[in-house]
Amino acid sequence: MSNKMPVINIMGPTASGKTALACELYERGEYEIISVDSALIYRDMDIGSAKPSKAEQERYPHHLIDIISPLEVYSAAQFVEDATRLIDEIHARGKTPILVGGTMLYFKALLEGLATNLPNASPDVRQEIEANAALNGWESVFEELKRVDPVAGEKFKVSDRQRIIRALEVFKLTGKPITQLQAEQPKQLSYRYNYHNYALVPDRLELHNRIEIRLKNMWDIGFLSEVEYLIEKYDLNENLPSARSVGYRQALDFLTNSDRSHKSKQDMEDKSLFATRQLAKRQYTWLRSLQEVHSMQNFLTIKQAQEDLRNLHG
Template sequence: MATQLPVINLMGPTASGKTALACELYARGNYELISVDSALVYQDMDIGTAKPTKEEQQLYPHHLIDIITPLEVYSAAEFVTDATALIDQIHARGKTPILVGGTMLYFKALLEGLSDHLPSADIHVRADIEQQAAEQGWESVYAELQRVDPQAAIKFKPSDKQRIIRALEVYRLTGEPITQLQAKQVKNQPYSYAFQNYALLPDRAELHARIELRLQKMWKIGFLNEVEFLMEKYDLNDNLPAARSVGYRQALDFLQKSDRSLKNKAVMEEKSLFATRQLAKRQYTWLRSLQQTHQFNVYLSIEQAQEDLRNLYG
């Protein structure tokens, strides 16, 4: 039996310090970095995604950053295809890939596989569902999900808008409930890789403080100017998946639907902070779910992770 080659997965919620840790490892050994982030794939979306600067990318090159425009869609299935191709290329160069990011769906798809039966996202179908919600209310959309896929309706809360949209999108595209298609999903892909999973899970209070500092920096270095540029260059609007990224959605609402007063700006900043904390909460939940079926090393502080990973890989 051939030796399984190592793949290092470094996961964590937003602002946990995982990217800095991955860059430190990169500088110490024979590694290449692969981004696992559904927002970093977009060109020109830099400040709001906390994307490594051009200078940082020169020092610590990342694959799968800036690969599409904000007008395009990038799915978990496409990520798995791209990431596995890169992993094989990196191994062929005699190096070890480090996958780093916070998009847990991508990690789950890589570790467990995705159903070949699920269709890619369709912007037009999603727009129709969102128009239905705007005209008839989300209760109407959720009621439709209850009719066509009762199992999904039990799994999702009425507030899980993105999941509801995806479930209805799949049904409208295939005529089959997403839960039935997912039941056919292939698990535990027979990769020739030895996945080494690490999770950075700092204390919630510490993470919230780091998130607040990150957002304060975003406002200072011109995040709103970036969003205005995206609106002009790409006609960025809230129907595009890129615009649903945390921070961008709130900034778009402020720039398009308010008088841009200081009062409304403060409200927007508070909404962005709340949404980012909610994102971190969802990432914690995803990680705990993955830990139930995959072996992990979990670190409660950056310092703890640095010490351990230096010993393992440094």
């Protein structure tokens, strides 16, 4: 019997029902919820991130929601630091933490640790990279990355702008490829907790249907008005990590670069649907990768998860 403190991880693609499952467990009174979502961290980004409503958050409090403005940057390392602090605080209160979300990089960082031999971010270097992209295009920047770090070039796509920026930033600061530094860093597995890993993995067609319904609801309740507000309040632009979240990226492009015609709006909605489905596909890929290393129980439906977790004890 392990004497390590328990942590419940509930993972899954977008719209799979993770939050509803976590909230049901919360009702038992012995758990607290920590969000593992790189979009929910931003204040005022509510509709497009499918953030729990204020009423839902009052009933089911979530840690790590609304912690920074859309102008700020938040890393996986910051998540691990915040999450482990919260996990320890929750355990000290005699409860069990439930970590729920779809940002698999955060889960991977928590479960496996992060390389500690990488330099901190450099605003000057990042500005230089983004200026090069604005002048010569992201294809040119991606070609530069492939020259200095072929391994990263094989792993990344030209659309992975944040990863490209970070990889080039590390090379410019150290003279070494980020993939080399990561390989040289021994894995620092977290042995502090006893992780119970669960994944909601609905049938793809069912998930696609849920995504379509969720997006339609977003448009109906005023998602575009939310993005207009963000542009006005924060001068939201495509260079901010927050604006690259699926849905926000397409809405921002529509509002700032299109004629706002009915056709352009329909194109934007179609692009958002496609991008969200692609996000879900990447999340499935991440899950398979994590399952190769970590013990994990899969559920095809929320009902199955509810039945299997009914007798769950931290």
